Amino acid sequence: xxxxxxxxxxxxxxxxxxxxxxxxxxxxxxxxxxxxxxxxxxxxxxxxxxxxxxxxxxxxxxxxxxxxxxxxxxxxxxxxxxxxxxxxxxxxxxxxxxxxxxxxxxxxxxxxxxxxxxxxxxxxxxxxxxxxxxxxxxxxxxxxxxxxxxxxxxxxxxxxxxxxxxxxxxxxxxxxxxxxxxxxxxxxxxxxxxxxxxxxxxxxxxxxxxxxxxxxxxxxxxxxxxxxxxxxxxxxxxxxxxxxxxxxxxxxxxxxxxxxxxxxxxxxxxxxxxxxxxxxxxxxxxxxxxxxxxxxxxxxxxxxxxxxxxxxxxxxxxxxxxxxxxxxxxxxxxxxxxxxxxxxxxxxxxxxxxxxxxxxxxxxxxxxxxxxxxxxxxxxxxxxxxxxxxxxxxxxxxxxxxxxxxxxxxxxxxxxxxxxxxxxxxxxxxxxxxxxxxxxxxxxxxxxxxxxxxxxxxxxxxxxxxxxxxxxxxxxxxxxxxxxxxxxxxxxxxxxxxxxxxxxxxxxxxxxxxxxxxxxxxxxxxxxxxxxxxxxxxxxxxxxxxxxxxxxxxxxxxxxxxxxxxxxxxxxxxxxxxxxxxxxxxxxxxxxxxxxxxxxxxxxxxxxxxxxxxxxxxxxxxxxxxxxxxxxxx
Numbered sequence: 186x187x188x189x190x191x192x193x194x195x196x197x198x199x200x201x202x203x204x205x206x207x208x209x210x211x212x213x214x215x216x217x218x219x220x221x222x223x224x225x226x227x228x229x230x231x232x233x234x235x236x237x238x239x240x241x242x243x244x245x246x247x248x249x250x251x252x253x254x255x256x257x258x259x260x261x262x263x264x265x266x267x268x269x270x271x272x273x274x275x276x277x278x279x280x281x282x283x284x285x286x287x288x289x290x291x292x293x294x295x296x297x298x299x300x301x302x303x304x305x306x307x308x309x310x311x312x313x314x315x316x317x318x319x320x321x322x323x324x325x326x327x328x329x330x331x332x333x334x335x336x337x338x339x340x341x342x343x344x345x346x347x348x349x350x351x352x353x354x355x356x357x358x359x360x361x362x363x364x365x366x367x368x369x370x371x372x373x374x375x376x377x378x379x380x381x382x383x384x385x386x387x388x389x390x391x392x393x394x395x396x397x398x399x400x401x402x403x404x405x406x407x408x409x410x411x412x413x414x415x416x417x418x419x420x421x422x423x424x425x426x427x428x429x430x431x432x433x434x435x436x437x438x439x440x441x442x443x444x445x446x447x448x449x450x451x452x453x454x455x456x457x458x459x460x461x462x463x464x465x466x467x468x469x470x471x472x473x474x475x476x477x478x479x480x481x482x483x484x485x486x487x488x489x490x491x492x493x494x495x496x497x498x499x500x501x502x503x504x505x506x507x508x509x510x511x512x513x514x515x516x517x518x519x520x521x522x523x524x525x526x527x528x529x530x531x532x533x534x535x536x537x538x539x540x541x542x543x544x545x546x547x548x549x550x551x552x553x554x555x556x557x558x559x560x561x562x563x564x565x566x567x568x569x570x571x572x573x574x575x576x577x578x579x580x581x582x583x584x585x586x587x588x589x590x591x592x593x594x595x596x597x598x599x600x601x602x603x604x605x606x607x608x609x610x611x612x613x614x615x616x617x618x619x620x621x622x623x624x625x626x627x628x629x630x631x632x633x634x635x636x637x638x639x640x641x642x643x644x645x646x647x648x649x650x651x652x653x654x655x656x657x658x659x660x661x662x663x664x665x666x667x668x669x670x671x672x673x674x675x676x677x678x679x680x681x682x683x684x685x686x687x688x689x690x691x692x693x694x695x696x697x698x699x700x701x702x703x704x705x706x707x708x709x710x711x712x713x714x715x716x717x718x719x720x721x722x723x724x725x726x727x728x729x730x731x732x733x734x735x736x737x738x739x740x741x742x743x744x745x746x747x748x749x750x751x752x753x754x755x756x757x758x759x760x761x762x763x764x765x766x767x768x769x770x771x772x773x774x775x776x777x778x779x780x781x782x783x784x785x786x787x788x789x790x791x792x793x794x795x796x797x798x799x800x801x802x803x804x805x806x807x808x809x810x811x812x813x814x815x816x817x818x819x
Contacts, residue, residue: 191227191555193758195271195322198576201768203224204224204225204226205223205578207222208222208223208224208225208578209221209222209223209396209578209579209580210222215572215688217245223720226770226771228777244312258616264333266397272444272788275411276277276650282665290741304668305548306727316701317812320432321728322426323344324344324422325344325345325346325349326343326344326345327346327349327561328346328348328349330346332346333347333348333560333732333734334346334734335347335350335735335741335745336467336738336741336742337616340676346465349515365680374522379506380481393398393631395559400636404536405519415772418647420548426754428678431779432457433454433455433456433457434454434456434457434458434459434460435454435455435456436452436453436454436456436460438451438671438811439522439525439526441818442612443529444525444528444608444609444610445607445609445610445611445612445614445615445618446607446609446615446618446622446819447525447606447608447818447819448620448817448818448819449817449818450522450525450816450817450818451817457469457470458519461518461664462522462523462544462547462548463547465547465549466512466515466516466519466548467512467550470515473508473512473701475508475511475512475514475515475809476511476515477511478511478514478803478804478811478812478815479811479812479815480808480810480811480812481630481811481812482600482809482810483633483808483809483810486518487633487634490634490809492806493807493808496808497807497808499807500806500808501809503806503807505700506600507804507806509597509598509599509600509650510597510600510701510804510813511813512549512597512772513549513559513595513596513597513600513601513602513813514595514602514802514813514814516545516548516549516595516597516602516624517593517594517595517602517604517814518540519548520544520593520595520784521604521606521816521818522816522818523541523544524537524540524541524544525818528539528583528608529583529610530583530584530610531582531584531589532582533575533580533581533582533583533585534564534566534574534575534579534581534583534606535575535577535579535580535581535759536580537583538562538564538574538575538759541562541591541593542558542562542593544596545557545558545593546558549595549597553749553750554599554677554750554751554752554754555597555598556596556597556598556804557595557596558593558594558595558596558754559593559594559595559601559602559603559679559721559754559755559757560593560594560601560603560679560723560725560754560755560757561574561593561722561755561757561759561760562574562588562591562592563590563591563592563593563723564589564590564591564592564606565589565590565787565788565796565798566581566583566588566589566590567587567588567790567794567795568667568789568790568791568793568794568795568796569719569787569788569790570590570669570707570709570715570788570789570790570796571590571592571642571669571707571715571724571787571788571798572723572785572786572787572788573719573722574722574723574757574759574788575722575759576757576758576759577758577759577762583608585611586606586610586611587610587793588608588609588614588617588796588797589607589609590605590606590607590608590796590798591605591606591607591608591799592604592605592638592798593605594679596677596754597798598676599677600674600676600701601674601677601679601754602802602813602814603674603703603705603800603802604703604800604801604802604814605705605798605799605800605812606799606800606818606819607621607739607797607798607799607800613654613655613656614654614795614797616653616654616655616663616704616797617652617654617708617709617710617797618651618797618799619652620649620651620652620663620708620797621649621683621706621707621708621797621798621799622799622819623648623649623652624645624648624665624687624706624708625651625704625705625706625799625800625801626704627644627645627648628641628643628644628645628671628687628704628706629704629801629812630801631644631645632685632696632702632704632803632805632810633696633805633810634696634697634698634805635695635696635697636696637692637693637694637695638684638685638686638690638692638693638694638696639686639691639693640693640712641685641688641693642685642686642688642689642690642692643688643689645665645686645687645688645706646665646687646689648667649664649687649706649708650662650663650664650665652708654710654774655796656710659703662710663708663709663710664708664709664710664713665687665688665706665707665708665709665713666687666707666708666709666713666714666796667687667688667713667714668685668714668715669687669705669707669715670685670686670687670705671684671685671687671703671704671706671800672684672685672702672703672705673684673685673700673701674702674703674802675700675701677753678728678753679725679750679754681701681757683700683702685702685703685704687706687707690732696724696805697803697805699805699806699808700805701802701803701804701805702802702803702805703800703801703802704800704801704802705798705800705801706709706798706799706800707796707797707798708793708796708797709790709794709795709796709797710795711791711793711794711795711796712790712791712794713790713792714790715788715789715790716788716789717786717787717788717789717795718786718787718788718789719786719787719789720787721784721785721786721787722757722758722759722787723755723756723757723784723785723786724755724756724758724773724777724782724783724784724785725753725754725755725756725782725783725784725785726747726748726751726753726764726782726783727780727781727782728753730780730781733779733780733781735775735776735779737772737775739769739771739772739775740775740776740779741771742766742772743761743766743769743772743773743776744776746764746766746780747776747782748783750764755785758773760778761765761773763807799819801814801815802812802814
C-alpha cells in the first residue's frame with residue numbers, strides 16, 4: 186500500500202533540498218519491512234476544497250425591503266399609453282440606430298470591459314511582484330517572422346523560426362562533414378640530417394676585413410680559402426602514412442564461472458585489443474574490415490540464395506550498411522567482455538552502468554549522432570523485466586541473490602545493435618536462465634526470409650515452457666512473458682514497427698530480405714504478464730512527432746538539447762543531468778504532455794517472481810542470416 190502526501194514550500198530551492206534529502210530514502214516500519222520514498226514535484230496537487238460557510242441571510246428574503254418593493258410593483262395595474270404616431274416611433278432616429286447594430290455595440294462594449302479588467306489585473310500583479318517585465322512581440326532574428334519561433338538556448342531573448350534553425354543546422358553539419366573528409370591522413374616524423382662540411386670563398390676583399398673589429402684588434406689575416414665550422418644538424422619533415430605496425434596482444438582465456446550460464450571467452454594469442462580495453466575498434470581495424478558475426482545459410486526454398494550471383498551482387502551494394510552494423514557488433518562484444526570481468530555482488534547499479542557506458546564511448550569513439558549509445562543501459566532486477574536504469578540518487582546495490590538483465594545497445598551511423606544477457610550468481614537460477622537462452626536460440630534458428638511470426642512465436646513458447654524451476658522447495662513452471670516481444674530495428678529507431686512474438690498467435694506477418702531484427706525472449710516464474718510501475722527513467726523523442734509551438738523556455742531548451750545529442754534515440758534522465766540539464770523534470774513533463782517525448786516506465790511482473798532475458802541482433806542478408814552480436818559468452 187503506497188501513501189501519498191503533498192507539501193507546499195515557500196521557495197523552489199527548499200523543495201529541491203527536500204527532494205535531494207528524502208528521494209530514495211528507506212523507511213522501515215515496526216515489522217521490519219522497508220519502504221522506499223519517492224519525492225518529486227507535483228504541479229497539480231489534489232487539495233480538498235474548503236467547505237463554504239452558510240450564508241446568514243438564508244431564509245430571510247421575505248423580510249427584505251427590496252424584495253417587498255419588487256412584489257408590490259408586480260401587483261400594480263399595468264397601463265399602456267399609445268404613442269401619437271406609432272409609425273414614426275418604430276423608425277430609428279439615425280441610420281445606425283437599428284436593433285442589430287445596437288446589439289453588436291453592446292457586445293463590443295462588454296469585450297472592451299473584460300479586456301480592461303484583465304489589463305488592470307495584470308498591472309496589479311506586475312506592481313506586486315516587481316519582476317515581470319513587458320516583453321516585445323517575439324520575432325525571428327534572421328528573417329523577422331513571428332511564427333514557429335524557438336528561443337536560442339545559448340542566447341536568451343533571441344528567437345529563430347524553425348526554417349532558420351534547420352538551415353543553420355544543415356550548414357553546420359556540412360562544415361563538420363567537410364572538415365572531417367579533408368582531415369590529414371599523414372603524421373609528421375622528425376629525423377636528423379648528417380652534418381656536412383662545405384668550403385666557401387671569403388666574402389668581401391682585404392679592405393673589408395681591414396675595417397672589421399677583428400683586424401683592428403691585431404688579428405692575423407690568412408688570405409685564401411677557409412673551412413667553415415660544421416653546421417648544426419638540420420631537421421626535416423618526413424611524411425608517414427598512418428595505420429602501419431598494428432600491435433597484437435596475447436589475451437588469455439577469460440573465466441566467467443562466477444556468472445551463471447555465461448561461457449568463458451576463449452584465449453586469443455593475436456588479439457588487437459589491449460588487456461585494458463583502451464584501443465578503439467576503428468584503430469584495431471583501420472581498413473574497416475570488421476569481424477563477421479555468426480553466418481547461417483538459408484535452407485529449404487531459400488537455399489538458392491547462398492550461391493546466387495544476383496544476391497551476391499545485391500549484398501555487395503549493401504556493404505556500406507553492413508560495415509556499420511559489424512563495427513557496432515564488435516564494440517558490443519568487447520564491452521560485454523569488459524563488463525563481465527568486473528561485475529560482482531556489492532556494486533552499485535549506477536557504477537555498473539556508468540563504467541559500461543564510458544567504455545562504450547571509448548571503444549566506439551563517440552561522435553554525437555554518428556556513433557555512441559543506442560539506448561540507456563537496462564539493468565532490471567528480479568521481477569522488473571525491462572526499462573529500468575538507476576537515476577542519480579538511486580543507491581540500489583547488486584546482491585548475490587539478484588537476477589539482473591543487462592541490456593545495452595551500440596549505434597554507428599544510426600544502425601543499432603541490441604543485445605542482452607542475464608547476470609546471476611546463485612546456481613538455483615540456472616533453469617530459468619537456460620530457458621531464455623534456448624528460447625532466443627530457437628527464435629534465431631526459426632527466423633529468416635519469408636518466416637512467419639506466428640511460427641516463430643509458437644516455437645519459442647514450446648521451448649521455454651519445457652523448463653521448470655525449484656525455489657525454496659516449491660516447483661514453478663516457466664512461461665514466456667506474453668506481452669513482451671522482439672522487434673525490428675530501423676535507422677535511429679530502436680522499435681522499427683514489426684514485433685516478433687514469443688508466444689503462439691495468429692500473426693500472418695513475415696520477415697523480409699534486408700530487415701534487421703532483435704530477437705529477445707523473457708521467461709518468468711510469475712504471472713508472465715508485465716505492467717508499468719516504479720519511477721520512470723527511460724524516454725524517447727517520438728519519431729514522427731509534429732511540430733508543436735512550446736511556450737515554456739525550459740522546455741524549448743531541453744528539446745533542443747535532446748535533438749542535438751539523442752535525436753530519436755532513447756535516453757535517460759541520468760544522461761540529461763550529465764549534459765547540464767539538472768532541472769529538467771518539469772520541462773520533461775511538459776514535453777511528454779505535448780506528445781513530443783514518450784516515457785517508458787519500468788515493466789514489472791508480480792512482486793517476488795523472477796524474470797530473465799536473452800537477446801541477439803540478426804541481419805537478414807540476401808545470401809545468408811548473420812547473427813551480428815554472437816560471441817563466445819552466449
